[in-house]
Amino acid sequence: MLIILILLVNEININLTLFSWWRDAFDVYVIRMPQNNVYFLSDIHLQIEIDEKEIRKRNHLFSLLEKIQSEKAILVIVGDWFDFYFEYEHVITKNYFDVFVKMKNLRDAGVDIYYHSGNHDYWLGDFITNHLGIKVFHEPVTLKFAGKSFHLNHGDGLSKDDNKYRIMKRFLRHPVIIWLFKQFHPDWGHRLAKLVSYKSREYTQETIESLESRIKENRIYAESIFKSGIDYFITGHIHLPYIESFEDHTFLTIGDFIQHNTYGHFDGNELVLKTWK
Numbered sequence: 282m283l284i285i286l287i288l289l290v291n292e293i294n295i296n297l298t299l300f301s302w303w304r305d306a307f308d309v310y311v312i313r314m315p316q317n318n319v320y321f322l323s324d325i326h327l328q329i330e331i332d333e334k335e336i337r338k339r340n341h342l343f344s345l346l347e348k349i350q351s352e353k354a355i356l357v358i359v360g361d362w363f364d365f366y367f368e369y370e371h372v373i374t375k376n377y378f379d380v381f382v383k384m385k386n387l388r389d390a391g392v393d394i395y396y397h398s399g400n401h402d403y404w405l406g407d408f409i410t411n412h413l414g415i416k417v418f419h420e421p422v423t424l425k426f427a428g429k430s431f432h433l434n435h436g437d438g439l440s441k442d443d444n445k446y447r448i449m450k451r452f453l454r455h456p457v458i459i460w461l462f463k464q465f466h467p468d469w470g471h472r473l474a475k476l477v478s479y480k481s482r483e484y485t486q487e488t489i490e491s492l493e494s495r496i497k498e499n500r501i502y503a504e505s506i507f508k509s510g511i512d513y514f515i516t517g518h519i520h521l522p523y524i525e526s527f528e529d530h531t532f533l534t535i536g537d538f539i540q541h542n543t544y545g546h547f548d549g550n551e552l553v554l555k556t557w558k
């Protein structure tokens with residue numbers, strides 16, 4: 282017997298496992314509505330310490346999240362949502378509580394969230410996946426929406442002169458290092474993170490010319506990805522928004538949600554760079 286189940290809203294998707302006995306009993310085909318409303322955000326760098334600037338940033342971000350929620354759209358995070366994130370066994374960061382609640386609200390409202398970790402938040406773990414129901418990717422990934430392919434790469438370590446960074450990246454992601462950090466009391470861990478965060482104000486000190494040359498390097502890298510038939514290459518990390526559309530593909534550097542408040546939006550036809558005012 283063939284039953285075609287058309288899911289009109291995304292929220293049913295979360296409970297698909299409930300239908301597994303159905304699928305066994307009949308042939309159930311799940312057809313989701315066209316995914317033609319997708320928001321791409323990166324480099325919010327939510328801080329573990331809350332000051333007035335951070336409160337303003339969060340309020341601004343939350344107003345965009347409310348729009349995404351009311352539209353039941355899809356949210357794709359392209360890294361550095363958090364300025365520091367570490368997955369402890371039993372502890373979550375107190376000052377992210379309102380952010381976690383917002384993310385949970387989005388999920389409960391039927392918003393699918395895809396999260397590709399950046400260099401500041403690559404320690405995402407099971408709290409994000411199991412408790413918040415967010416799909417996490419630690420490596421560059423290609424997602425498909427409305428028949429179009431979107432390649433996500435946070436953009437760290439793509440520059441040729443980033444050898445030092447690439448070594449550090451491998452070091453920080455090493456299971457032994459992660460285990461060691463876990464042995465620290467979480468308060469000490471957060472204090473250390475605060476210290477490192479002040480030191481690594483990435484790219485904010487760089488000139489526009491230097492940032493633009495980084496973007497150019499990433500765009501050259503993207504060419505090889507486009508050759509494999511990818512429609513959109515989306516990256517973040519550089520904190521300077523940039524979009525370039527070619528005949529059949531688009532290269533996007535999202536910018537950030539600190540100075541520029543920029544995001545990518547896909548409406549089913551094209552990907553555009555927008556500013557949230």
Ligand SMILES: [Mn+2]
Pocket residue numbers: 324360361399400401435437483517518519
């Ligand atoms: Mn970054």
